[in-house]
């Protein structure tokens with residue numbers, strides 16, 4: 001499988017590296033880094049001061065060259081009635097997206113003694129592995145340590161691992 005990562009807006013070298021390392025460590029895949037794209041004009045919702053996740057997925061599907069294409073953006077994303085999303089993917093689809101905006105929240109509530117930088121890096125890995133999992137057909141997993149666990153808060157993201165549980169693994173690998 002070939003995954004093309006598409007930066008949308010200003011994405012740091014560190015985030016790009018974590019994203020591709022995270023994917024390679026979990027999936028049997030080849031990862032490429034697409035040239036950065038600007039944020040699609042239609043994605044901005046002025047009332048919410050946020051960006052529509054679906055619009056970014058459309059862009060990434062259009063420009064990406066992979067079997068799976070995933071956008072990474074620093075912008076704050078929302079989807080339908082949810083206040084925000086860390087990422088979005090359609091089950092079995094080719095495009096998906098993650099946002100680093102709300103992954104920056106400094107501490108992990110004393111869950112570990114890692115630095116803010118390490119915590120942020122781990123979150124980026126988990127989110128990208130999670131969304132690609134959806135594009136491979138995985139749904140949310142009840143195992144709280146599994147990367148496919150539904151984790152709408154950073155606290156829940158911090159609790160899970162950056163890898164698939166045995167059962168999810170059997171479904172995709």
Ligand SMILES: [Zn+2]
Nearest residue numbers: 130134140150
């Ligand atoms: Zn999910």
Ligand SMILES: [Zn+2]
Nearest residue numbers: 141146165168
């Ligand atoms: Zn699982």
